[in-house]
Amino acid sequence: MNIIVCIKRVPDTADADISIDKSGKDIEKGGLAFDLNEWDSYAIEEAILLKEKLGGTVTVLSAGGEDSNESLRKCLAMGADEAFRLTDPAFAGGDGFATARILAEAIRKKPYDLILTGTQAEDDGYGQVGLVMAEMLSIPHVSIVNRIEVQEKKIKAHRELEGGLEEVVEVDLPALLTIQTGINEPRYVSIMGIRKVAKKEIKAFGASDLNLKPEEVGSPGSDIQLEKIFLPPVGEGAEMLEGKPEEIAQKVFDILKDKGGVA
Amino acid sequence: MKEIIVIAEHRQGELRDVTWEMLSKGRQLSESLGGELSVALLGKDMKNLAEALKPKANRVLLIEDNRLEFYNSETYEKVLTQLVTERKPMLTMIGHTATGMDFAPSLAAHLKIPLATDCIGIDSKDEAFALTRQIYGGKINAAVSFLKKGPQYMVTARAGAFPVVEKEPLSGEIVFVPSPLTDEALARRFLEYMEAAVGEVDITQADILISIGRGIKDAENIPLVKELADSIGGVLACSRPVVDKKWLPKSSQVGTSGKTVKPKIYVAIGISGAFQHVAGMKGAGTIIAINKDPKAPIFGVAQYGIVADLFKIIPVIKDKVKGLKKS
Numbered sequence: 001m002n003i004i005v006c007i008k009r010v011p012d013t014a015d016a017d018i019s020i021d022k023s024g025k026d027i028e029k030g031g032l033a034f035d036l037n038e039w040d041s042y043a044i045e046e047a048i049l050l051k052e053k054l055g056g057t058v059t060v061l062s063a064g065g066e067d068s069n070e071s072l073r074k075c076l077a078m079g080a081d082e083a084f085r086l087t088d089p090a091f092a093g094g095d096g097f098a099t100a101r102i103l104a105e106a107i108r109k110k111p112y113d114l115i116l117t118g119t120q121a122e123d124d125g126y127g128q129v130g131l132v133m134a135e136m137l138s139i140p141h142v143s144i145v146n147r148i149e150v151q152e153k154k155i156k157a158h159r160e161l162e163g164g165l166e167e168v169v170e171v172d173l174p175a176l177l178t179i180q181t182g183i184n185e186p187r188y189v190s191i192m193g194i195r196k197v198a199k200k201e202i203k204a205f206g207a208s209d210l211n212l213k214p215e216e217v218g219s220p221g222s223d224i225q226l227e228k229i230f231l232p233p234v235g236e237g238a239e240m241l242e243g244k245p246e247e248i249a250q251k252v253f254d255i256l257k258d259k260g261g262v263a
Numbered sequence: 264m265k266e267i268i269v270i271a272e273h274r275q276g277e278l279r280d281v282t283w284e285m286l287s288k289g290r291q292l293s294e295s296l297g298g299e300l301s302v303a304l305l306g307k308d309m310k311n312l313a314e315a316l317k318p319k320a321n322r323v324l325l326i327e328d329n330r331l332e333f334y335n336s337e338t339y340e341k342v343l344t345q346l347v348t349e350r351k352p353m354l355t356m357i358g359h360t361a362t363g364m365d366f367a368p369s370l371a372a373h374l375k376i377p378l379a380t381d382c383i384g385i386d387s388k389d390e391a392f393a394l395t396r397q398i399y400g401g402k403i404n405a406a407v408s409f410l411k412k413g414p415q416y417m418v419t420a421r422a423g424a425f426p427v428v429e430k431e432p433l434s435g436e437i438v439f440v441p442s443p444l445t446d447e448a449l450a451r452r453f454l455e456y457m458e459a460a461v462g463e464v465d466i467t468q469a470d471i472l473i474s475i476g477r478g479i480k481d482a483e484n485i486p487l488v489k490e491l492a493d494s495i496g497g498v499l500a501c502s503r504p505v506v507d508k509k510w511l512p513k514s515s516q517v518g519t520s521g522k523t524v525k526p527k528i529y530v531a532i533g534i535s536g537a538f539q540h541v542a543g544m545k546g547a548g549t550i551i552a553i554n555k556d557p558k559a560p561i562f563g564v565a566q567y568g569i570v571a572d573l574f575k576i577i578p579v580i581k582d583k584v585k586g587l588k589k590s
Contacts, residue, residue, distance in 0.1 A: 013399045014477055014535060017556055020403070027403060095410075096380070097372065119364075124398055126380050127359070131368035140337065140450035143365040156454070161274070161361040162519050164459030167334075171451040182507035219410070223377035224394070227406040232397065232560065238552060238568030245576055248569055249583035252551065255567055259549045261471050261495050261528050262584060 001056040001150065003047040003114045005080070006103050006133070007040040009064055009071035010123045024228045036071040039118025043179040045186040046148065047116050048079040054150060057081045059110065063091060063102045069202050076200055077193040078186075088206035093219030096126035102217055103129065104136035105210040114155070115176040119144050127178075134176040142171050143178040265298030268324070268352040270343065271316060272362050273304075274334070275456070278312055281358035281422040286319040288385060288425040289356055290433075293321075296387050298353065300433070303440075305342055307332040318432030324350075328442035333453040336366040338444055343370055345443045351415060354392065356385075359419035361520075367419045377411040383424040392416055401537050401560045422519070423542050462514020464498055471497035472526045474517055474544070477504040478533020478554065478573055485510060487574075488532060491581040494588070500524070502531075502540045518543040533573050536561025553577070 011032040021028045036044075047058045060075040062068045063086040072083035086102050094102070107115065115137075117130035127143075134141035146166070147158035159167040160180050171177075207217055215221060241251045256262045267289045272279045286302060293300040299321040304313055306327065313323050326342050343366075347355055357363040357370075359381045371378035383404075384395030394407045409416055466472060473492035479485060485499075492499050499515065506516045517524050519539040529547035533554060534540060541564050544550070552565035555572050562568040569576060 011399075013402060015556065017558060018399060018402055027399065096368070097378070100372070122400060125396075125400070127364050128368040128378070128380050131365075132372045135369040135372040141365075141369065142336075142451065144361055158457070159361065159365070160520055161456075163523070164513065164521060165274075166457040166459070167361075168454040168457055169335075169451055170454055175450070181503070182509075185509065223371075223409065223411050224379050224407050225410040227408055229398070229403050229405045231558070232401065232404045232563065234563040238550075238562045238565040240562075240568045240570065245571070245579040246583070248571070248576060249580040252567075252569070252580050253583050253587055255549065255551065256471075256495060256528060256584070259528050261497070262588060 001050055001054045001113045002059070002111055003050060003056065003116060004059045004061060004107055004110065004112045005040070005044050005047045005075070006115070006117045006129070007044060007060055007062050007071055007075060008037045008118075008121050009034055009062065009068045010037045010121055013122070020229055020231070025226055026229065034067065034070070036074055037118050037121050039120060039122075039179060039181055041186040042181050042183050043116040043118050044075045044078055044080065045184045046179055049184060050114075050148070050150065051079065056113070059084070061086065061103060061106055063087070063099050072202050073194055073197050073200070074189055076197040077189045083200070083202045085202055085204045086210070087204050088217070090207045090214045090218050093222070094217060095222035095224050096124065096128035097132055097223045098217050098221040100129045100132035101136065101221060102210065102212065104133045105212055106205060107133070107137060113173050115139075115174070117176070117178050119178045119180050130176055130178040137176070139174050139176055140171050141176040141178070142169055144180045145177045146180045146183045148177070148183070265293070265296045266350060266352040267293045267298060267300050267354045267356065268347070268350065269300070269302045269320070269356045270363070271302050271304045271312070272358045272360060273306065273312055274362070278315060279358070279360070281360055281420065283319070283427045284422065284425040285356045285358065285420050287427045288420065290319070290430060291428070292354065292385065292387055296353070301352070302435075303343070303346060305331050305339060313437050317435035317437065320435045321433055323435050323437045324440050325437055326440045326442050328444050330444045331442070334362055335449065335451060335453050336369070337449045337451050339366045340370050340373065341443055344373060346440060347374055347376070347415070353413065353415060355415070355417045357417070357419045359421045363419050367417065371417045376415045376417045377409050377413070378417045378419070379407055379409065380419045381421050382418045383421050385418055385420065392418070394418065397538070400535065402558060421538065423538070459513055462512050464514070466498055466500045466515060466517065467522050467524050469498035469524070469526050471495055471528045472500045472517070472524060472547075473497040473530045473532065474500040474502065474534060475505055475532050476502040476534030476540070479505065482508070482510040484574070487577055491577055491584070494581055494584045497528070497530070502534045502537070531561050531565065532577065534561055535559045536564060
């Protein structure tokens with residue numbers, strides 16, 4: 001089974017104190033750590049698990065600048081066979097639709113049985129790229145997948161719905177699946193592991209290599225554009241409990257008692 | 264005429280809340296545009312649901328077909344491609360849900376209609392729409408516009424983001440739309456629904472929930488919070504990352520894809536407050552949040568907030584509770 005996985009390198013903002021930069025259109029990224037998008041780490045792990053079980057190859061693709069090599073190398077260290085980067089000044093400012101077009105054009109040239117992407121990215125959260133690619137490549141898709149079983153020329157996939165419900169479907173190959181977090185346990189990559197793949201070549205391809213015109217990619221090829229960003233209104237907000245830990249603990253106890261806890 | 268079409272979402276015989284939310288928003292938009300609001304309902308034996316939708320729209324576009332008994336992205340895309348191509352609505356609204364996320368992006372790409380996903384704000388502006396989305400896990404809001412000029416647009420609307428406003432009922436007329444589906448084989452086939460396993464403890468029945476998130480960092484830190492929960496008489500729950508890492512079972516998860524809970528007291532520890540989590544716990548009587556990031560969205564929904572390192576503050580609270588309970 002030949003599998004292509006599309007990944008993205010994103011800033012880790014889950015625990016970070018983030019602020020808006022001078023342009024008003026992005027956050028200050030200076031002090032932030034970057035890593036493989038969380039959903040994508042499950043997608044690459046799933047691809048490698050399938051390869052280990054069934055044989056074949058895993059190819060990783062990312063649309064991004066040279067920084068993306070870091071995440072691509074992480075995937076190689078996890079067990080991917082090849083990594084490619086799609087990069088061009090013309091790709092800048094693209095939305096989910098424009099990004100999908102770049103990835104789809106790169107994939108069109110390769111043989112594959114299965115394409116995996118994360119369900120969404122931690123930063124933009126479009127949740128769109130995988131399905132648009134599937135449409136452009138004229139293959140069926142299944143989204144938000146949390147379990148896979150490969151059968152003869154088809155896959156049985158579980159989709160995560162709301163409230164703990166799952167929808168089980170089968171889909172003919174080749175197909176594209178978007179992977180949900182929790183489907184597996186992504187393997188740990190050691191520094192030694194990264195070192196082993198440090199010299200592996202990661203080829204980069206630009207717009208002309210993919211026969212894409214400037215108006216088809218980046219901002220001009222996008223459906224939407226970002227006008228400005230701002231901090232979400234907090235509404236009334238919480239009453240903040242302040243003071244020494246001992247004082248805060250006392251206040252928490254009083255609230256718990258008042259509201260019917262600590263009987 | 265400017266038409267807005269809401270795609271009704273239903274599952275196992277019931278319309279889902281996002282449908283009413285989109286109809287409420289859609290009505291406000293259609294009134295400000297001087298247009299009309301339609302709701303498209305796809306399924307098998309949909310009479311009751313169609314009747315329920317009538318007061319909320321100018322028309323119910325009803326597409327009934329035995330092949331639409333269970334949701335399938337392929338059949339939905341075929342039916343909606345024909346519907347949108349024929350009616351040319353100015354705006355098509357789809358829920359940003361497990362269902363909507365599964366067909367809206369490919370449908371929009373197929374129809375070459377610009378799409379904005381996961382919108383929490385939709386307003387009409389200059390013959391198009393101004394949108395609000397959230398990025399970076401809900402820590403930042405983004406004002407977004409359509410770059411491609413329509414005249415047709417598509418959005419997916421976040422569940423729970425648009426309040427249902429009661430208005431004078433509309434006299435929705437049911438319009439029967441013929442189904443374009445044939446017996447042609449599908450590349451994707453629905454097999455069955457599966458319910459999640461029931462856990463040992465039912466968190467929906469607990470009066471006090473002590474809930475942990477990504478901030479707990481490691482499974483070996485969980486006993487610290489469990490001890491606090493025991494001393495208060497609470498039950499341990501969690502947000503999604505804790506289940507993804509297999510530290511607690513799925514039955515302990517609060518949120519859109521887990522359980523919706525309404526305890527008297529909900530203590531959120533190391534939970535940032537992504538909307539999927541908040542959707543499952545905002546109905547709690549009193550919410551206390553502990554997080555080291557003062558900008559964490561959880562403080563927007565909590566009544567009481569503590570900005571602190573949980574590993575420093577939890578032991579102190581635990582000792583205090585134990586000490587004062589004795590005295």
